[in-house]
Amino acid sequence: MKLYTTASTPVLSIRDLCVDARTPEGRRRVLQDVSFDLNPGETLCIAGESGSGKSVTSLSIMQLLPKASLQIASGSIKLGDRELTNLSNHAMRSVRGGDIAMVFQEPMTSLNPVISIGTQLTEAIREHQGTEAGKAEAIALQMLDAVHITEPIRRLTQYPHELSGGMRQRVMIAMALSCRPKVLLADEPTTALDVTVQAQILKLMRELKREFGASIILITHDMGVVAEMADRVAIMQNGRIIEQGSTLALFERPKELYTRQLLAAVPRLGAHAGTDGPPRVSPQAKPADVPAPSPVLVVRDLNVTYGSPARWLFKGNPSVSAVADVSFELRSGETLGLVGESGSGKSTTGKAVLGLIPFTGAVMIGGQNIAGLGARQMQPIRRTAQMIFQDPYASLDPRMAVGAAIAEPLIIHGLADKGERDDRVAELLRRVGLLPDAASRYPHEFSGGQRQRICIARALALEPKLIVADESVAALDVSVRARVLDLMLELQETMGLAYLFISHDMAVIERMSHNVAVMRSGRILEMGTRREVFENPKDEYTRALMAAVPIPDPRDRQLV
Amino acid sequence: MAFLILRRLVQTALILLGVAAITFLLLYALPADPARMIAGRSATAQTVANIRRELGLDQPLLVQFWAYLQGIVHGDLGRSYAQKTDVGALIAARIPATLLLMAAGILVEVVLGLTLGIMAALRRGGPVDRVVMMASFVGVSAPQFVVALLLLYIFAVTLGWLPMSGFGTAAHVVLPAATLGILGAGWYARMVRSAMIDVLNQDYVRTARAKGLSSARIVLRHALPNALLPIIAMIGIDIGQFMGGVVVVEAVYGWPGIGQLAWQAIQQVDIPIIMGVTLVSALAIVLGNLIADIIAPLIDPRIRAQ
Numbered sequence: 001m002k003l004y005t006t007a008s009t010p011v012l013s014i015r016d017l018c019v020d021a022r023t024p025e026g027r028r029r030v031l032q033d034v035s036f037d038l039n040p041g042e043t044l045c046i047a048g049e050s051g052s053g054k055s056v057t058s059l060s061i062m063q064l065l066p067k068a069s070l071q072i073a074s075g076s077i078k079l080g081d082r083e084l085t086n087l088s089n090h091a092m093r094s095v096r097g098g099d100i101a102m103v104f105q106e107p108m109t110s111l112n113p114v115i116s117i118g119t120q121l122t123e124a125i126r127e128h129q130g131t132e133a134g135k136a137e138a139i140a141l142q143m144l145d146a147v148h149i150t151e152p153i154r155r156l157t158q159y160p161h162e163l164s165g166g167m168r169q170r171v172m173i174a175m176a177l178s179c180r181p182k183v184l185l186a187d188e189p190t191t192a193l194d195v196t197v198q199a200q201i202l203k204l205m206r207e208l209k210r211e212f213g214a215s216i217i218l219i220t221h222d223m224g225v226v227a228e229m230a231d232r233v234a235i236m237q238n239g240r241i242i243e244q245g246s247t248l249a250l251f252e253r254p255k256e257l258y259t260r261q262l263l264a265a266v267p268r269l270g271a272h273a274g275t276d277g278p279p280r281v282s283p284q285a286k287p288a289d290v291p292a293p294s295p296v297l298v299v300r301d302l303n304v305t306y307g308s309p310a311r312w313l314f315k316g317n318p319s320v321s322a323v324a325d326v327s328f329e330l331r332s333g334e335t336l337g338l339v340g341e342s343g344s345g346k347s348t349t350g351k352a353v354l355g356l357i358p359f360t361g362a363v364m365i366g367g368q369n370i371a372g373l374g375a376r377q378m379q380p381i382r383r384t385a386q387m388i389f390q391d392p393y394a395s396l397d398p399r400m401a402v403g404a405a406i407a408e409p410l411i412i413h414g415l416a417d418k419g420e421r422d423d424r425v426a427e428l429l430r431r432v433g434l435l436p437d438a439a440s441r442y443p444h445e446f447s448g449g450q451r452q453r454i455c456i457a458r459a460l461a462l463e464p465k466l467i468v469a470d471e472s473v474a475a476l477d478v479s480v481r482a483r484v485l486d487l488m489l490e491l492q493e494t495m496g497l498a499y500l501f502i503s504h505d506m507a508v509i510e511r512m513s514h515n516v517a518v519m520r521s522g523r524i525l526e527m528g529t530r531r532e533v534f535e536n537p538k539d540e541y542t543r544a545l546m547a548a549v550p551i552p553d554p555r556d557r558q559l560v
Numbered sequence: 561m562a563f564l565i566l567r568r569l570v571q572t573a574l575i576l577l578g579v580a581a582i583t584f585l586l587l588y589a590l591p592a593d594p595a596r597m598i599a600g601r602s603a604t605a606q607t608v609a610n611i612r613r614e615l616g617l618d619q620p621l622l623v624q625f626w627a628y629l630q631g632i633v634h635g636d637l638g639r640s641y642a643q644k645t646d647v648g649a650l651i652a653a654r655i656p657a658t659l660l661l662m663a664a665g666i667l668v669e670v671v672l673g674l675t676l677g678i679m680a681a682l683r684r685g686g687p688v689d690r691v692v693m694m695a696s697f698v699g700v701s702a703p704q705f706v707v708a709l710l711l712l713y714i715f716a717v718t719l720g721w722l723p724m725s726g727f728g729t730a731a732h733v734v735l736p737a738a739t740l741g742i743l744g745a746g747w748y749a750r751m752v753r754s755a756m757i758d759v760l761n762q763d764y765v766r767t768a769r770a771k772g773l774s775s776a777r778i779v780l781r782h783a784l785p786n787a788l789l790p791i792i793a794m795i796g797i798d799i800g801q802f803m804g805g806v807v808v809v810e811a812v813y814g815w816p817g818i819g820q821l822a823w824q825a826i827q828q829v830d831i832p833i834i835m836g837v838t839l840v841s842a843l844a845i846v847l848g849n850l851i852a853d854i855i856a857p858l859i860d861p862r863i864r865a866q
Contacts, residue, residue: 064770092772097770097771097773106763109762110764110766112764112782113860113861114786114789114860115781115782116861124771124773127771127773128772159861
């Protein structure tokens with residue numbers, strides 16, 4: 001592999017790094033001959049899909065690989081002229097947090113819930129710089145100020161649960177930069193954040209890089225983030241770096257087929273401007289049905305409140321309005337995209353629509369109001385309305401064969417006898433692009449995308465008219481995501497399904513929807529056809545949401 | 561806060577009422593006749609009937625229960641059939657000894673359980689882990705009277721290091737406390753181990769490692785408080801188990817606490833004492849839960865906030 005070389009000495013230099021995983025079947029290589037340099041003041045993005053070895057690379061640099069399962073087999077990691085791979089644990093401790101600091105993906109779980117923000121900030125400063133408590137606290141305050149946290153003094157005595165996700169990630173960044181590291185390793189630092197918060201954090205990282213002079217390794221799956229942030233990019237696949245180069249060159253003249261596929265699969269906001277409805281994916285199918293006169297789903301003044309009043313002897317929970325006065329209609333063959341950030345009430349709306357949580361207002365499925373129906377009365381209605389969940393790993397029983405999982409709804413509703421069931425399962429599997437012999441296998445034998453296909457087959461088993469898809473592709477890699485979305489579009493065209501498509505991802509919503517509703521704080525702010533909402537957004541929040549989406553084109557970079 | 565305490569007091573009163581009712585009914589459903597036990601084998605039917613009237617045992621059950629409840633409200637737990645003295649005073653005299661034994665037992669189980677549990681979690685899958693898990697399994701499953709007799713045989717009879725039974729010096733408390741603590745230690749070691757393994761895999765422990773903190777600080781400051789949270793919630797239940805153990809251990813070692821009192825009362829069908837000890841034990845469990853509820857927010861700011 002041709003190495004990227006520059007005149008200045010790299011801060012961090014990795015050569016031929018190989019990492020093995022210990023499995024019951026023996027050793028398996030998970031990183032193969034990874035080599036790259038990180039130059040002073042540079043942002044290097046390591047991009048790739050899940051399982052490509054991005055995180056293993058960063059944990060190797062920190063020497064934080066879980067000893068029981070992963071081990072560096074060969075290669076060198078040099079920080080300046082110091083070799084890290086054979087450093088003692090004690091010596092490595094001064095590197096961690098001192099010379100190389102790390103920011104992780106999950107701000108919600110990456111801070112210790114029982115230790116105050118102040119202590120979590122100062123302990124690293126005291127560890128590495130030997131400063132006494134008062135001075136360390138002063139530095140901590142400066143850092144909180146540098147990451148633009150409001151009321152920094154008050155934050156020192158607060159605990160993580162009192163801070164929002166975005167603020168926690170700011171604290172993580174403050175913590176990482178507090179000892180003025182040479183290298184900042186950020187592993188998917190914005191993946192768990194809302195898009196508007198992501199934009200703020202990315203801006204902050206660019207700003208702090210200049211201020212603190214750290215070099216950054218930014219690990220991400222999001223090519224939009226890469227285009228926004230990177231000076232140089234390394235693309236990883238199956239434990240190898242298959243291509244690296246300057247950002248412009250890589251985006252405009254990708255050499256490898258995989259890089260080209262990856263870039264092609266990236267959804268681009270605005271890609272469907274000027275057209276009505278989602279693209280047709282099955283030319284052989286009959287043209288879209290004329291919308292049925294009566295809608296499949298009508299929602300009127302839906303309200304959901306969480307919490308319970310305190311009753312004598314029992315503690316109450318404070319009551320919170322999760323969804324307020326939501327109304328919409330959905331016709332067969334159509335998709336309503338429900339978009340919003342976390343806490344906007346979009347998932348709660350999806351659950352209420354299927355009668356999975358208590359609500360007030362009216363929800364009419366196929367003309368029947370489901371408000372106040374008992375489990376028994378709901379059962380026939382559940383046949384017509386099904387759900388596809390976010391996490392294809394958690395929503396399939398690991399001990400149930402795929403065929404049995406798909407047949408289960410048929411059994412519950414007493415729809416098919418044993419022989420018919422097997423035929424039905426085989427047909428459903430073919431329908432979602434899997435082989436019928438998948439029926440006898442178990443979920444762990446399938447990839448994330450295949451599992452989501454299985455979940456779709458399960459949802460289709462009862463021939464529903466309405467499917468609520470809650471972040472159904474959020475857990476999937478971009479290339480897999482595109483194929484699952486195509487499958488959903490094709491099923492809609494051929495079966496006339498109505499989708500209530502819930503997502504935080506503007507580009508996915510744009511691709512899938514006929515109509516779009518933008519939610520915030522439990523209310524619909526703006527609703528209309530996709531063209532109305534995306535090409536002429538009326539609400540300020542909708543515009544802010546769209547502006548915050550990183551554009552996967554380095555020439556469109558929003559420079560600060 | 562005031563409302564919380566008030567609610568807790570009402571809950572406690574209801575629990576004690578429930579315990580009183582259940583124990584009372586169960587005890588009177590026993591085939592044994594306390595009057596006959598007191599009168600002795602050779603007593604005439606007339607004597608037995610007199611005793612029965614004297615104790616109020618000829619009254620209908622509900623009347624007896626109502627009288628008993630009225631007594632409790634006035635702080636009167638009744639009079640012992642056998643010893644003819646005030647049950648409240650009898651129990652009060654025994655409580656210090658039992659508290660001493662429980663404190664020593666809890667110290668053994670917490671120190672032993674925490675240390676072994678943390679060691680096993682840190683050396684997960686290794687020989688230390690396996691030995692600890694095996695030992696804790698034995699500790700949890702060995703009946704207490706067997707452990708007690710084994711310890712007596714080794715340390716009192718064979719080695720002669722510690723006294724067989726009795727009360728008074730520090731040496732007297734060692735074997736009973738160890739017997740009580742071993743069961744709990746095995747239990748705690750397992751709980752602490754699994755909680756620690758869980759916590760050590762959390763993202764915030766990875767953050768602490770990435771900050772370059774020492775292993776000691778990571779384990780004791782970052783991991784342990786989080787691992788203890790689910791365990792603290794179990795203290796109340798633990799005290800219930802402990803009270804059961806106290807009866808056995810006090811009987812075996814001749815420890816003059818309320819367990820021994822209960823043991824003697826059971827043999828004599830001395831119902832007022834059995835009732836009294838049961839109520840005191842129930843109160844101890846309620847208090848244990850209260851202590852857990854007080855400690856948990858000290859460690860966890862998320863509970864403090866509510």
